[in-house]
Amino acid sequence: VPTELSAETGFVGEIVALLFGDAVHFSKLAEEEVVRFGEHFLGAIGQLIETSPHAPVMKNTWGDGLFFVFSSVRDAGLFALALRNLMNDTDWSTRQLPIGLNLRIGLHAGSVYRYTDPITQRPNYLGTQVSRAARIEPVTPPGHVYASEAFAALTSAERVADFTCDYVGQTPLAKGYGTFPLYHV
Numbered sequence: 509v510p511t512e513l514s515a516e517t518g519f520v521g522e523i524v525a526l527l528f529g530d531a532v533h534f535s536k537l538a539e540e541e542v543v544r545f546g547e548h549f550l551g552a553i554g555q556l557i558e559t560s561p562h563a564p565v566m567k568n569t570w571g572d573g574l575f576f577v578f579s580s581v582r583d584a585g586l587f588a589l590a591l592r593n594l595m596n597d598t599d600w601s602t603r604q605l606p607i608g609l610n611l612r613i614g615l616h617a618g619s620v621y622r623y624t625d626p627i628t629q630r631p632n633y634l635g636t637q638v639s640r641a642a643r644i645e646p647v648t649p650p651g652h653v654y655a656s657e658a659f660a661a662l663t664s665a666e667r668v669a670d671f672t673c674d675y676v677g678q679t680p681l682a683k684g685y686g687t688f689p690l691y692h693v
Contacts, residue, residue, distance in 0.1 A: 518623055521620070522619070523619050524565075524617065525584030525617045526575075526577055526618070526638060527574065527584055527587070528575055528641050529591065529611045529612065529645060531572035531609065531610070532609065534609075544604055545572070549600070552594055553574070553591065556587075562578070562582075562583040562587040563587065565578060566632065566633060575642075581666060584659075585663065588613050589671060591611065592611070592653050596610070608650075610650040611650070612649065612652070613648060613652070613654070614643075614647075614654050615653060615656065617658050617659045618641075619637055620633045620634065620637050621635050640681075641656070642682075644656060644682075644690065645682075647690070654690045654691065655673055655691045655692075656688065656691070657688065659673065660691040671693055673691035674691060
């Protein structure tokens with residue numbers, strides 16, 4: 509990350525862990541289910557964030573999409589697994605939502621820029637590594653967590669023992685982004 513940018517523009521380079529999530533079958537929800545989705549599905553994620561010792565340092569949503577930033581790969585991995593478990597263990601039909609409702613979760617780590625978004629006036633993160641992270645989630649099977657090689661390498665280098673990153677294989681990422689090794693967390 510070029511350091512000269514931070515002094516002049518307010519863009520500060522950092523190495524962080526990134527999580528992208530997307531609700532499977534959200535586009536098939538009926539209008540009356542969208543409100544229950546916001547209340548129950550997103551509400552459950554909000555509650556997890558409030559109670560987790562591994563909560564993100566930045567969080568954003570776009571309808572059914574999640575973008576979270578973590579200061580460490582350990583926090584990102586543990587939060588992602590707790591989020592996966594929450595989604596897999598919840599019977600959404602008891603909240604009048606489709607049974608197949610779930611998340612795909614993608615993790616990545618890399619150099620990004622922290623800045624104040626000129627539109628929202630809130631802290632945000634930007635960079636090519638954010639784009640790469642966003643391309644992992646769409647190829648992740650529902651109810652699972654996939655991670656990039658960079659995420660897996662940092663997990664190993666930092667001797668994170670709370671979870672493993674098991675090699676899935678060379679996987680084409682979404683939107684023709686290229687083929688990269690992915691790992692199942």
